[in-house]
Amino acid sequence: MSPAPLVSVRDLRVGFATEGGLLQAVDGVSFDVRPGEVVAIVGESGSGKSVTAQTIIGLTRSKNARIEGSVKLDGEELLDAGDATLRRLRGEKIGMVFQDPMTSFNPVYRLGTQIVEAIRAHKGDVGKEQARRRAVELFESVGIPNAERRIDSYPHEFSGGMRQRAMIAMALALEPEVLIADEPTTALDVTIQAQILHLLEDLNRERGLATILITHDLGVVAEVADRVLVMYAGRVVEEGTLDEIFYDPQHPYTWGLMGSLTRLDRPRPHRLPQIAGSPPSLLDLPQGCPFRPRCPHEFSKCTEYPSLEARLTEATDHRDRCWLKPEEKREKRQVEGQIGLEAPQEISRG
Amino acid sequence: MLRFITRRLVGMVFVLFVVSILVFLIFNVVPNSPPAQRLAGKNATPTLVKSIEEEWGFDEPLPQQYATMMKKVFTGELIQYSPRVSVHERIEEGIPATLSLSIGAGIIWLSLGLVLGYLAAIRAGGWLDRVLTGVAIAGVSIPVLLLAPVLIYLLTYKLEIFPNGGYVGWTEDPWGWFTHLILPWFTVAILSIGFYSRVLRSNMLDVMNEDYVRTARAKGLSERRVMTRHVLRNSLIPVVTLFGLDFGATIAGTAIITEVLYNIEGIGLYAAESVTKFELPPIMGITLYGAFFVVFINALVDIAYAYLDPRVRLGGTAR
Numbered sequence: 001m002s003p004a005p006l007v008s009v010r011d012l013r014v015g016f017a018t019e020g021g022l023l024q025a026v027d028g029v030s031f032d033v034r035p036g037e038v039v040a041i042v043g044e045s046g047s048g049k050s051v052t053a054q055t056i057i058g059l060t061r062s063k064n065a066r067i068e069g070s071v072k073l074d075g076e077e078l079l080d081a082g083d084a085t086l087r088r089l090r091g092e093k094i095g096m097v098f099q100d101p102m103t104s105f106n107p108v109y110r111l112g113t114q115i116v117e118a119i120r121a122h123k124g125d126v127g128k129e130q131a132r133r134r135a136v137e138l139f140e141s142v143g144i145p146n147a148e149r150r151i152d153s154y155p156h157e158f159s160g161g162m163r164q165r166a167m168i169a170m171a172l173a174l175e176p177e178v179l180i181a182d183e184p185t186t187a188l189d190v191t192i193q194a195q196i197l198h199l200l201e202d203l204n205r206e207r208g209l210a211t212i213l214i215t216h217d218l219g220v221v222a223e224v225a226d227r228v229l230v231m232y233a234g235r236v237v238e239e240g241t242l243d244e245i246f247y248d249p250q251h252p253y254t255w256g257l258m259g260s261l262t263r264l265d266r267p268r269p270h271r272l273p274q275i276a277g278s279p280p281s282l283l284d285l286p287q288g289c290p291f292r293p294r295c296p297h298e299f300s301k302c303t304e305y306p307s308l309e310a311r312l313t314e315a316t317d318h319r320d321r322c323w324l325k326p327e328e329k330r331e332k333r334q335v336e337g338q339i340g341l342e343a344p345q346e347i348s349r350g
Numbered sequence: 351m352l353r354f355i356t357r358r359l360v361g362m363v364f365v366l367f368v369v370s371i372l373v374f375l376i377f378n379v380v381p382n383s384p385p386a387q388r389l390a391g392k393n394a395t396p397t398l399v400k401s402i403e404e405e406w407g408f409d410e411p412l413p414q415q416y417a418t419m420m421k422k423v424f425t426g427e428l429i430q431y432s433p434r435v436s437v438h439e440r441i442e443e444g445i446p447a448t449l450s451l452s453i454g455a456g457i458i459w460l461s462l463g464l465v466l467g468y469l470a471a472i473r474a475g476g477w478l479d480r481v482l483t484g485v486a487i488a489g490v491s492i493p494v495l496l497l498a499p500v501l502i503y504l505l506t507y508k509l510e511i512f513p514n515g516g517y518v519g520w521t522e523d524p525w526g527w528f529t530h531l532i533l534p535w536f537t538v539a540i541l542s543i544g545f546y547s548r549v550l551r552s553n554m555l556d557v558m559n560e561d562y563v564r565t566a567r568a569k570g571l572s573e574r575r576v577m578t579r580h581v582l583r584n585s586l587i588p589v590v591t592l593f594g595l596d597f598g599a600t601i602a603g604t605a606i607i608t609e610v611l612y613n614i615e616g617i618g619l620y621a622a623e624s625v626t627k628f629e630l631p632p633i634m635g636i637t638l639y640g641a642f643f644v645v646f647i648n649a650l651v652d653i654a655y656a657y658l659d660p661r662v663r664l665g666g667t668a669r
Contacts, residue, residue, distance in 0.1 A: 059567060083573070091570035098568075103561040106580055108659055117579075118569040154660045170569070 005032035006210040007056065007178055012069035014048070014055050020283045022066065025051045027234040028308075029069075031227075033210040035177065038201075040213045040221040042257065043231035046279055049214045052231075053180050055079075056212070057094050058086045073178065092122045095171030099183035101163035105155035111166050112136075112151035118173045138169035142199060161192035168199065175207070182214045197223050218261055222246065230254050233280055233290040236308055240318035250311065250320035252341055253291050255333045259340025266338070273340055289321065296342050297324060297332050354656050354663050362649040369641040370423075374416045377634050384408070389630045391432040398431060423638060430624070430631045437635040440620055447517045447616035451608065452601045454531055455538035460593060462539070463546025464586075470547060471554035471585075472577055479551070486544030494604070498537045498611040505533065515613035534612045538604055542596060549592060553585035560584070587658050594651025601647075602640030 014026040026048040033039045041049040054060045056071050056078065071078040073093060078086065090096075098104040105114060115135040119126055126134075132151070139147035142165040155163060164184060171179060181200060185193040201224045204211050215221060221228055221242070228245040230238040230253065238251040249255055256275035262268075277294040286292050288303035295302070301323040308319045312326055324332065335342050378385045386403040387394070403409070407418045422428045426438035470479040506514045512533050518526035557563065558581055566580045567573075606618035613619070617636060624632035656662045 054564075057568060059564060087570045087572060089570070090568055096565075096568040098561060098565060100561060104565045106562040106566070106584065107661060108584060117571070121569060121571050121575070156661050167565075170565075 003034050003036075005034050006074055007033040007212070008070075008072040009052075009056070010070040010072075012052060012055065012071060013067070014051050014060060015066040017064040017066070018283070023282045025234050025282060026055065029229075029231070029236055031229055031236075031239070033178070033212055035210050036204065036208040037226045038204055038211040038213055038224050039227045039229065040215060040225035041229045041231055042215060042218060042221055044216055044279060046233075046282070047231040048234040049216075049231050050182055053096075053182050053212055053214045056180065057090050057096060088122070091118055091171075091176065092174045093176050094178040094180060095174070095176040097164070097167050097171045097179065097181040097184045100187045101160055101167050102155075102187065104167060105163065107155055110152050110154055111158070115151075115166075115170045115173055118170055122174055134173070135169070138173055139166070141172075142166070142169045143195075144169070160188050161195060164188060164192075164196050165199065168196075168203070172203065172207075176209070178210045178212070179203070180212045180214070183216070184213070185220055186215070186217070193220070194223075200224060218257055230257070233285060234282060235290065235321065236319075237291065237322075238320040239308070240316075244316075244318040248312075248318070249333065249339060250318070250326070250329055251291075251322045252295050252297055252324075252333075254320075255335075255339055256294075256341035259335060259338070263338075273335075273343075275341060276343060289323070299323070351656065351663060355653055358649050358652050362645050365645050366642060369645070370420060370638060371416065373634060373637050373641070374419055377630065378406075378408075378415060378419065379412065389431065391430070391630075392628050394432065402431065419634075423635065428631055428635050430629045432629075437632045440632065441617055441635055441639055444615060444617035444620050446519065447614050448601065448605055448609070448618060450517075450520065450527065450531055451534055451538065451614060451616060452597065452605055455535045455600065456593070456597050458535050459539035459542035459546060462543045464550055464589070466543065467547035467550030468554070468577075468582060470551045471558075471581075474551070474555055482544075482547055482551075486548050489540045489544030492540070494537055494541070494607050494611070497540065498533075498608065501533050501537060502612070517614040517616065530614075534608050534614060537611070538600060538608050546589065546592070550585055550589055553588055554581050557581045557584045583658070587655065590651055590654050590658060594648050594654075598644035598647040601643045 009032070010030050012026055012029045013024065015022045015024045017023075029048070029052055031039060031041075041052060043049045051060055055067060058078065058081070060067070067079055069079065073089065078089070081089070105111065109117075112132060112135050115138065116128060116131040119131040119134060120128070123131075136147045136151050139151055144150055144162060144165050150158075150162075155166075158166060164187075168184075179200075184200065185196050188196060197220060200211065200213075203209060204224070213220070213225060225242050227241055228239065229236050230245065230251065232253050238245065238249065238254050240248075240250075245254060246258070249258060253275070259273045260275065262272060275294060280286055280290055280293065288305050289295070289298075292298050292302045304323070306321040306323050308321050310316050310319050311322075312318060322329070333339050333341075381388065384399075384403075386399050386406065386408055389402050389406070390399045406422075407415055410418075426436065428437040429435065430437055430440075466482050470482045473479055502514070505511045513526070513530050516530060518530050520527045563576060563580050566576045571579075605616060606621055608614070609616045609618035610622045617639065620632060621636045623629075624636070652662075
């Protein structure tokens, strides 16, 4: 039996009060992350994946935010935790790596200073020299050459990939048990992306980190993830193991994401396939399935909101929100000999 | 960093050289009348004009004339002719009063502006923020020419809290120095307090949305540390630039009006008197003095800027 989950998110709902009304950015998201496991949350911009990640460590708290549900870290509820508790957990229990290493470091302080600051914010008894030595070690552990010297560099003196390594070093400064990586490779060149992913993977294996990886890139997911959550319009539309999602996807949105991947093992198409239309406004969701307006397989049942449930066999953790029958899905997802979403004749507006 | 400072100081000397040439041209070459006549003043005798002409070498070529003028400026031989007073000495006498006024006002507007702007920013949208917005607009809208007489009338004549104008030396009577300057300080500062608090507030609100502020929170820093070390520090960079420009302008400009209104015997008052009496040598001296301060302070600001933002230290390593 697998170990008990370290992070447990249940029915998380995050809404923001806006001039146009309550914007439900995250609606009923649940998942578990165990030590040594990488859970990937996939979706396009505005699907609620980053909000989900940031809510876990309370970064979305504000006057206008409405947060409901439960986020437990090692059994301790985080959503109603006080500011002091949350501050202690940030960095010490949960490390976070952000998307853009260009803008995620403060430009006016040396990198070493920023890492030392993180260490000393939690461990007041650690001296500056000791914290600095620790920072050098961290730089070495994430593969930054000349760590002793580069620790005194300013962020603008580092390349994007090196900065992301430094960011990961900072996130690991206090040996957290959970690592949240919010689009860690999006701002990087493809070759650098692979390096960073392998670094994350190694760290995950070596330290038994529970990792939450936020990305829009299925290629990234395929590299490192154990479990995958596909998000659309603030909801999870499908979840399962990496193999289940890649070889037996159940939701048409997942088919669309798969179909729009570039494949090196097949002839290059004239144009890369895309999912027609754009995501719905979260302030004005269509009735029923939120993907309905963009879905070529829409039928009468789709105006009813589908729940997230295992539709293949009862015993599995592979769940989805689509009314189509499994055998219909197997047939419909085949587009030109591979999984994809066929182009709709006409896109109806929900 | 040292290289940056050296380069900046060399640049400063060059700018001052250009300014001195411009002053020379404006005062001695461009006007279409004999320069000696103008230097001598309104009711000068022909003998005086003649002697000035010889003294300044106005029959010699222009570079020679420039050299003569600069020699007078640097050796302190620049004098006004009716009455015969050393311009150098008058400026020296005026410096303590003018610097007391400008530096004091600068400290007041910078510190109050920063404190109020900081408070408004961390409580954006709250009552303090709204009150400060109102105060800032009022402060910016009141001209010095109106504010000073109103303050003098109310606080000096009616309530008799403050002494009526004048300047008392710092060394003679520190308390008198302070009470005499407090109204002039606020007269100069009040406009800038409002303005600076608004500028800092909006900078801080911008910086709060930066990714690195989110990173700082994710590291588990306290909110106060996030605000001071990450938000405030980065928001100060544009404020420092602004302060450099404004402070230079205060020493060389705003102080004139305030010194006249409060009868402070500083350089500004001397400048105003010289203009009304049509005395050219003092105006020439004061222009150069003002230019020096503006350029000098801007150099200081650039150095402070490089200290605050390592990306500015271009060329060479960032050390």
